[in-house]
Amino acid sequence: MGKFEKEARDLLSAIGGKENVSAVTHCATRMRFVLNDESKADVQAIEAIPAVKGTFTNAGQFQVIIGNDVPIFYNDFSAVSGIEGVSKEAAKSAAAGKQNPVQRAVAMLAEIFTPIIPAIIVGGLILGFRNILEGVAWSALDGKSIVEVSQFWSGVNSFLWLPGEAIFHYLPVGITWSVSRKMGTSQILGIVLGICLISPNQLLNAYNVASTPAAEIAKDWVWDFGFFTVNKIGYQAQVIPALLAGLSLAYLERFWRKVIPEVVSMIFVPFLSLLPALILAHTVLGPVGWVIGQWISTIVLAGLTGSFKWLFGAIFGTLYAPLVITGLHHMTNAIDTQLIADSGGTVLWPMIALSNIAQGSAVLAYYWMNRHDEREAQIALPASISAYLGVTEPALFGVNLKYVYPFIAGMIGSGIAGLLSTTFNVTANAIGVGGLPGILSIQARYMGIFALLMLVAIVVPFALTLFFRKAGFFTKTEDQTVKAPQAEALAQAAEAESPKGTLITIQSPLAGQAKVLAEATDPVFAQGVMGQGVVIEPSEGELIAPVDGEISVLFPTKHAVGLVTAQGLELLIHIGMDTVNLEGQGFTAHVKQGDSVQAGDRLISFDIKQLKEAGYVVETPVIVTNQNDFQADAALDLPQTVKRGDDLLTATKI
Known part of the structure; x- marks a missing residue:
C-alpha cells in the first residue's frame, strides 16, 4: 500500500471522481487540478484529509496543498485513479480554457514578470543602499553624506550604479526576453528587440526626453526618410512599450512559422518577425505604450498622493491579501515598475510589504495561542517566518484562511498600516523583499516612518487575532473542535520501519x-x-x-x-x-x-x-x-x- 493511497482515494472521491478531472499535474508543494465542474469538489471533505494542508482556486486550477511529499502523493493519486498527469504547461493550457479574458491577461502578466522580479528586487536593494550613502545628511558627519567624507564609500556608490543601471535602464530587454520565453518563441530575438529599444549610442535616453527641447529632438534625434521622420527615442525603464513590442514580435514569429516552409524558415522567420516588430515599436507601439504607461502611473499616483490618499491606502492595504488569493496581485508588478520609471519610486509597494507582515503577525498570534501544542506549533511558526520574509502562501492557506479570524485580523492591520503609509507618502525605490527585509528598499528619508508602520503591522494583527479568538468573533465552528488537517497528519502514528541501513x-x-x-x-x-x-x-x-x-x-x-x-x-x-x-x-x-x-x-x-x-x-x-x-x-x-x-x-x- 502506498504511503498516501487512502488519502489519494479520499481526494479522488472528494473532487468529484475521475470523470470530473480534465487534467492534473503538480508543482513543488501542491496538486494542480483542472476540473470539469468545480462545484463538485467538496472543499470541506478535501481539507479534512490528513495529508492536505489547504485548497484554493487560481488561474483556472483547483490547487490542493500537500507539502514536500507532493511527488509521493501525486504518484499514489495517479495509481489509485488511473489518471496520467500532464506537464505544467499542458495543465495551464487546459486551465486557460476555463478562464475569462481578464484572468488570462493577469495570468500572462504574472508569467511575464515573475522571471524578472529577482533582478528588480536586487536593483531595489542597491538603490536603497546608494540612497543611504549619498542621499542622507548625517549629523555625526557635520550634515554631510557618507560619500562626501569617504572616498572608499564614494567608490562603492559609483560601482553599484553599474548593476543598478543595468537592471532599471535596461529593463525592456528583460521584458521582451520574458515575453518571448512565455510565448515559446525565439528568446534571442526578444533580447535583440529589447536592446533596440534602449540603445545608448543611437537613441535619446528616455530620462532625458523631458529636458530636451522639441526643436533639438527634431533636428538631432530622428531617422530622416526624406518625406517623413521617426523619432530616435529610447524606452529605458518603460514597461508598456516593451510589453507591446515583445508581444508583437512573438505573434509575428508564430504567424510566420505557420506559413513559411520549414526548409527556409531559419532564414525568413527571424527576419520577417524582428524587422516589422522593430518598426512597429518605434512608430506606433512605443509612443502609444509610453502614453498609456504615463496615464496609468498618473492615475495611480493621483490616488496614492491626492486628497483621499488615506482612503486609497486603507482600501488597498485591506484588500491586498484577498488579491493574492485570486492571483490579481500580479498586476501590481507592472504598475510598480511603471511608477518607478515615471516618478522615481513607488508608493504602492510599501503597502504590499506591510500586508505580508500583517498576515505573518496574525499567524504568529495563532502560534502563540497554540505554542504548547507541538503539532500546531510546527505548522504556524514556519508559516509566520515565511510571511515575514515575503512568502505568505503558507500563512494564508495553512492557517489564516482556514480559521478566518486571523485572516480578518491581518486585513484590518494591513488596512491601518496602508492608510498611514499613504498619509506619510512612504516611497520605495523599487520592488523589494515583501516582508521585514523590505525596509532596505524604502527611500532613506522614509525608513524611520516605515519602521514604525512595520510595528503597526505587527502589533495590531497580533492583538486582534488574540481578541477575536477569545471573543469568538469570525471563528469557524471547526476551530473549536478540529485541529488543522496538517496537524492531524503530523499526529498520525508512523508505520513500522526497517532499521537504518537495511x-x-x-x-x-x-x-x-x-x-x-x-x-x-x-x-x-x-x-x-x-x-x-x-x-x-x-x-x-x-x-x-x-x-x-x-x-x-x-x-x-x-x-x-x-x-x-x-x-x-x-x-x-x-x-x-x-x-x-x-x-x-x-x-x-x-x-x-x-x-x-x-x-x-x-x-x-x-x-x-x-x-x-x-x-x-x-x-x-x-x-x-x-x-x-x-x-x-x-x-x-x-x-x-x-x-x-x-x-x-x-x-x-x-
Whole structure:
C-alpha cells in the first residue's frame, strides 16, 4: 500500500471522481487540478484529509496543498485513479480554457514578470543602499553624506550604479526576453528587440526626453526618410512599450512559422518577425505604450498622493491579501515598475510589504495561542517566518484562511498600516523583499516612518487575532473542535520501519538496455520527480517481479504496477510513455492488486511491436517512489544490457 493511497482515494472521491478531472499535474508543494465542474469538489471533505494542508482556486486550477511529499502523493493519486498527469504547461493550457479574458491577461502578466522580479528586487536593494550613502545628511558627519567624507564609500556608490543601471535602464530587454520565453518563441530575438529599444549610442535616453527641447529632438534625434521622420527615442525603464513590442514580435514569429516552409524558415522567420516588430515599436507601439504607461502611473499616483490618499491606502492595504488569493496581485508588478520609471519610486509597494507582515503577525498570534501544542506549533511558526520574509502562501492557506479570524485580523492591520503609509507618502525605490527585509528598499528619508508602520503591522494583527479568538468573533465552528488537517497528519502514528541501513537488492524486471534515469524521454521521470531508479529499453515483453512483496496497485490499463516490500520499500514500474492512452490494449496482467509475489514471478506481458506501431516509446522506468526513506543506487555500470533477474538496483534504508 502506498504511503498516501487512502488519502489519494479520499481526494479522488472528494473532487468529484475521475470523470470530473480534465487534467492534473503538480508543482513543488501542491496538486494542480483542472476540473470539469468545480462545484463538485467538496472543499470541506478535501481539507479534512490528513495529508492536505489547504485548497484554493487560481488561474483556472483547483490547487490542493500537500507539502514536500507532493511527488509521493501525486504518484499514489495517479495509481489509485488511473489518471496520467500532464506537464505544467499542458495543465495551464487546459486551465486557460476555463478562464475569462481578464484572468488570462493577469495570468500572462504574472508569467511575464515573475522571471524578472529577482533582478528588480536586487536593483531595489542597491538603490536603497546608494540612497543611504549619498542621499542622507548625517549629523555625526557635520550634515554631510557618507560619500562626501569617504572616498572608499564614494567608490562603492559609483560601482553599484553599474548593476543598478543595468537592471532599471535596461529593463525592456528583460521584458521582451520574458515575453518571448512565455510565448515559446525565439528568446534571442526578444533580447535583440529589447536592446533596440534602449540603445545608448543611437537613441535619446528616455530620462532625458523631458529636458530636451522639441526643436533639438527634431533636428538631432530622428531617422530622416526624406518625406517623413521617426523619432530616435529610447524606452529605458518603460514597461508598456516593451510589453507591446515583445508581444508583437512573438505573434509575428508564430504567424510566420505557420506559413513559411520549414526548409527556409531559419532564414525568413527571424527576419520577417524582428524587422516589422522593430518598426512597429518605434512608430506606433512605443509612443502609444509610453502614453498609456504615463496615464496609468498618473492615475495611480493621483490616488496614492491626492486628497483621499488615506482612503486609497486603507482600501488597498485591506484588500491586498484577498488579491493574492485570486492571483490579481500580479498586476501590481507592472504598475510598480511603471511608477518607478515615471516618478522615481513607488508608493504602492510599501503597502504590499506591510500586508505580508500583517498576515505573518496574525499567524504568529495563532502560534502563540497554540505554542504548547507541538503539532500546531510546527505548522504556524514556519508559516509566520515565511510571511515575514515575503512568502505568505503558507500563512494564508495553512492557517489564516482556514480559521478566518486571523485572516480578518491581518486585513484590518494591513488596512491601518496602508492608510498611514499613504498619509506619510512612504516611497520605495523599487520592488523589494515583501516582508521585514523590505525596509532596505524604502527611500532613506522614509525608513524611520516605515519602521514604525512595520510595528503597526505587527502589533495590531497580533492583538486582534488574540481578541477575536477569545471573543469568538469570525471563528469557524471547526476551530473549536478540529485541529488543522496538517496537524492531524503530523499526529498520525508512523508505520513500522526497517532499521537504518537495511539493504534491499532490486532485480531487473525486464530484459533490455538499462540506462540512467536522467535519459528517460518523459521529463517527469528524468528529473526524478516520481523518485529515483533506472530506465530500461526492453527487448522482450515480459515483466517480472523485481522483489518479494505485495502488488500495492495495478493500473486498470495494466501499463504500470506498484509493489511494496515487507521492509517498506515502494516501487513503481511504468511500461512505456503515455501508454495509458491505449486503455489496456497490448497488455496482459498475470496478477491483481493485493497479490503477494516472489522475485521472478510474472506480472505483465506486453506487445512491444504493437506499442511501437501505435507510436509509443516503450522505455520503462523502474522507480523507488519513497525516496525520502530509501536511497536508490544502480547495482551496475550504466548503460548496460541486462537480463530478467539480474541485479539492477540497491535500496538502502535512510
